[in-house]
Amino acid sequence: MKEVITLIKEQIQNLPIMFRVSKYQDKSDYQSHYLGIVWAYLYPIIQILIYWLVFGVGLKKGTSGSVDYLTWMVIGITPWFYMNSVTLDASKSIYQQVGMVSKMKFPVSVLPSIKILTNLSSFWAMLACSIILGYLKGGVLPNLYWIQWLYYFFAMICWLLAFGIFNSTVTILVRDYRIFLQSIMRVLFYMSGVLFNFETNAFPAFFVRFLQLNPFFYIVSGFRESMLGEAWFWQKPMLMLIFWLTVLFFLLVGSHLHYKFRARFVDYI
Template sequence: MKQLFMIPSELYQNRKLIWTLAKNDFKTKYAGSYLGIIWAFIQPVVTVLVYWFVFGVVRQGAPKAVPFVLWLVCGLVPWFFFQDALVQGTNALIEYSYLVKKVVFKISILPLIKVISAVFVHVFFVAFTLVLFCCYGKFPDIYAIQLLYYSICAFALVLSMTYITSAVVVFFRDLTHLITILLQIGVWMTPIMWDFVDMGISENALVARILKLNPMYYIVSGYRNALVDKQWFWEHPGQTIYFWAVTVVLFLFGTRLFKKLKVHFADVL
């Protein structure tokens, strides 16, 4: 039991250091470029515009409860955070290898630093989404409070995964390229640009049930439930229990694996 809570305890004890390093990581990521941190927002905005043009203008699917661009943004915003945090968190130990080699430094905080750094951009895009809804006359109501809950869900999921990937990538560098490929597949396997109605798939079909096993389905659907469909998360108890069960298992497995392998990190790096 002591080993089980060792890493969460280390994270809490070093919370001030984590916050400071996360802010510095976000600032230095784009240091040296003319536009600086603006680059953190340009690529996601361009991606939204491209997908909106292709799926909302060129190929129009079934009518939505809100303009397609609003429906699309609700799915892309949590995916952007998940993608950025997972990629950056996976390479945390490699990027901060000089800290890993320090005996007294708590290297268990490094993946968390990268995930928090990605949160700064995510907060901007959540605010951007709310403003965009207002521009279309769709003012957020009390259901929008759930955006905080679903953001916590995304944070917990990606942190759990980065403890696994950041530990493994030290010994298997090809994992970085593998994750990039899986993310490219994942963005299409998750109903972000499409939904089951557009694809002619029944909600209870076998294919739909398999796709719903993806934890990101719960989060993407949650953002839309909060802003479009006006549903509370407790109205989907089965999906909620499944998501948190998967996340807890991933976190327990990830922290245990990280702790087991960390004695070898300095030697390999």
């Protein structure tokens, strides 16, 4: 637990630097492109249109209850795109920049967190689009449940921090891990309720309960329940407990591995 406290202190103390670096990375990543940072918003929109055409129109496999499928999908795919990008970017954050950081007074532990901040701009843009689309196409209006977006956003950041520090450290120790993680994230995309509404009578109850153990499923489902006004987060206490225990587990293990091997990161690379 001491290592977790140290990790959190490093994040808080270096917030100004993290914001500056994330702003610089936003510009540098797209400076050679004609459309520049517009691609950060355009690419997810193109992906959404493809999934909608394939699953919502073509195969007609998307089920969303009484809500328009495109609206239902966009609400869930918005946090997924963000979590997927942060997870993969954070996993290679230390590996790519540890050489530079080792020469500066800059804690390596903040590198995964910088990826959390770097991807926030596209997340806010997509969230705004999902709200507008929900109103225009699905007739979704603001409701009291929207307040709990604050909870699910906080839960999402905590999960990404814990999972990010774990993945970034293991990637240094086991080089093949990142390839394995990419494969796992592809599977989780279909198993996190992004395209299909598993919480219906069409799927076995034991299968749904198994999927609900997935932290990504918890966040995606939570954003939908908030926007569509379906349930409060405290109405599922067992799922909430499992989620936070999972966050704590990865935070404890990730922090321990990070501080145990941090002095030798350059040697491993």
